Amino acid sequence: MEPQERAEAAADAVMGRIGQAVMLHHGGDREEARGRFLELWAEIGEDGNPLHRCTLAHYLADTQDEPADELAWDLRALSAAEELTDSRPAAHDGSLAVRGFLPSLHLNLAADYAKLGRREDARGHLHRARGTADALGDDAYADGVRAAMDRLERELSTGGQPPVGPPRRP
Structure with a gap:
């Protein structure tokens, strides 16, 4: 196996391990998922592959x-995304583009800042999320990100109170 092939195989293995931990988290085992994520972080390090760092x-x-703590990790994710080039994620999955990461990353930061009561910072990242939303596809994931942007914008405009009107369905 050539050095480039070995590097790609190792990269796929890291993404696979991240995916396994994500499944644990989505399955309700948050503590185990966090432990595995932290083990991977220790392995790849602060200077590791930006795609791995961003995703992780x-x-x-x-x-x-x-x-x-959530804010600190989301800031790390954005910092790593800013190091990426479109060619790195494409090596893992041809459908990925760096620009497509940004709406979700900025939305997460906006939500973090809102939780911390930093409304102006939240609005700034929500604005950045909307400014990069054109990179989202036309699928359920993109619809979910856009809907989350709308919900957060309503929350920020009502001072954190639910909007007046009929209850929303989940």
Whole structure:
């Protein structure tokens, strides 16, 4: 196996391990998922592959108990995304584009700042999320991200109170 092939196989293995931990988290085992994410973070390190760091930090944020910790991981995810080029994610999955990560990353940061009561920072990242939303596809994931942007915007415009009107269906 050539060095490039070995590097790609190792990259796929890391993404696979991230995916396994994501499944644990979605299955309700948050603590185990967080432990596995942290083990992977220790392996890839602060200077590891930006795609791995972005993906891992993005999911690690969701396993945090404290809003400030969630914010710190989401900031790491955005920082790693800013290091990416479109060619790196494409090596893992040809359908990925760096720009497509940004709406979700900025939305997560907006939500983090809202939880911390930093409404202006939340609005700024919500604005950035909307400014990059054209990179989203036309699928259920994109619809979910756009709907989350709308919900957060309503929350921010009503001072964190639910909007007046009929109850929303889940």
